[in-house]
Amino acid sequence: MRDLQRLEVGGGSKNLSEATAVMKNLRTPKANLAKIEVLACVTAFLLMLITIFGSSRRRHNSQGLRILLWAIYTLSSYLIVYTLGLMTEASFRNTLLPIWAIFLMIFFGSSDSYSVHSLEDCERWKNYVWQYVIKITGVSFLLVMSGITLPMFSFLILCLIVPLKVIRRAASLKIASGYGRQMNTKSIADYMISEHQSSEDDLDPSQMRGYNYVVKVEKTCPTSVQKWKEREAAPRWEAQNYRKPLEITDRVVTVEKVWKCQGWLLRSGGGDKDSKLKDICLSFSLYKLLRLKFSDYSLPKRAHEKAWKLIQYLYAEGNGYERVFRVVELELSFLYDSFYTKYLTIFQTLAWRTRVIELLLLVIGVPVTIGLCFPWYDSNRPQDEVQLATTGGLSIDFLVTVLILLTFVCVELVQCCFMVVSDWTKVALLCKYVRTNSWQESKLMEKLIGLICWTPIPMPWERKLHQYSLLESYDYTPSRWLYNIFTELFMDPIRDGQTQSKPANLSSDVKKAVFRSLMSNREALQNGEASLIRNEVEPKFSWAxxxxxxxxxxxxxxxxTRIFEHTVPISDPNSKSNFLVATNLSKYLAYLVAFYPKLLPDHSYDSEFVFDEIIIEARYLLKGCKTIEERIQRLNKRSNKMNDTNKVMIQGVRLGQQLLDVENEPNFIWKVLAEFWAELMVYVAPSDNAMAHARHLAMGGEFVTHLWALVSHAGIERADEQESPVEQPTLNRS
Structure with missing residues (x-):
């Protein structure tokens, strides 16, 4: 027994000593160097991922993609700080540590397509700048303490790029912040107050005559002498109504000037037969007006009426609803870029030249750095320097350096390609084309601009209608292991019954029905009653x-609608359009209530409370029902027996029975439902919560956001609602 105990004690001591030896090996200089190299390579890889997939989040409403990008965005910042800390506290010497440290600093502000994860990050732009100051102080300390001197040319190239990257990202955050939005939209807001007055008697949307919406202002950089003369010549006490002036000169490109351009590239009978190039400029000008909503600026009523005439003209053309949707879609892509990317900063006057110089520094500097560093590194490496094993005569340290440099060059080239074919470049080139007569006379310039403008790029938005069906999803219960009272502090909870159905494509039929409803109900938006009146069924259904x-x-x-869909199959192919419009919009609006109530008229918490109560009602009434047939039959039976007519479930069943009892053919009811849901879709579009729409731009976009942008330009609002509705249901947890 004692021998066995000695054996056990001896075995335990042996295991403990082995574990201690392993821990000591992990703390050796070589192990720490390997850790630094792995972290530097991982950071470079994360930079590549977020650059390539950064703009994908606006094209896909995928929670998995959003979580992945958020993890990369958050983790990369901590990895940079941790790796710099390891380098600063390293007890060994390695000649390449400063190069890795400098490139970690460059990674800190590199991605052009993913400058922030959320709008709240924009308000912390000062915090970002201070983080950079602290990090660069640590890198400087590392350079001083290591006593390492790099080849001067390589050092200058690397150190010039760091401030350019960081300053550009800090500037983009500041511009997207609340103060930055107000500062940058002030001149447009003041200009639009009186813009409509200059063209009230001579307005022609077909030629854009009178539409002096600003597309681009080409600013100049005057010399100090010119600035002094202008300051002396302009008396400050003559400011007009304390407005920030914006005079329409030759250096200002407006929508009217774009349409008047006689160059072949922009002529309807030339290179712009379907007006897509001119519409890019129109979208950019409308984006500038939409930004006023995020800066608490408003436009006069006449300005909205002028914009409404423009929308009417665009819609009146063949398939005009597609053109209107295309213009709004592109307008929102500019808005997304201004909030979540660095494009607004990059494409400011003269800033793109700095970006080109930066790219040239990289393309030239990285190969030169590699070429100079290897012989310098091989000849100046101290004897006591810690390095990993060599392979083929090259040290792993140097191979890691080359990998980081080449990864960064690839990322920059990819970002350059994205920038060249972006809509921002197209706007800049087209505006320059409008202003420059020599470009309009040059076939080479027209071909070059046309090549860039017609380069196919991925669609700007997801173009899907997400769906929710109450009768299929009410019994869904999320995992209590993942969503409970403890995890609410770390993630958004998923409530009972909150699960999506398969999304539907945003079809032309849906867009046509919604835009037709908008054109006919602009004066006074109603929540469906106008469509019931047109179809002469208002006395029977208006209570709902x-x-x-x-x-x-x-x-x-x-x-x-779901009951009618299940009970009455489609018999006439001509009514399939109405069927798709009614069912898709019905499930889409239910999806907005279930998942994003902030985009709807009711107070968001009221909507959540009502939704939870409806789920409780459905589970009580449909307990034990497995199929949709059983559920509808159960509801029909219960509705005839229950006296509580204020329950939403019972009201829905009785409305469904009324739809089935209509003497007209089913195709007529599908027409009624399609027009009702289209009108209700337009009714919920106006909103004062602009920031809620901006947040959803980073989630794949929503169809209601496109409508919100459209009605915002037209100044359309919901009419005041009556104080006393016909029925006032009481919600009881019974």
């Missing part, structure tokens, strides 16, 4: 439009 909240209206009609 006058419930206590818009959330209740949406779900009552949603339940009724």
């Amino acid at each position: 439009c006058r419930l206590g909240t818009k959330t209740q209206v949406i779900f009552v009609w949603h339940i009724a």
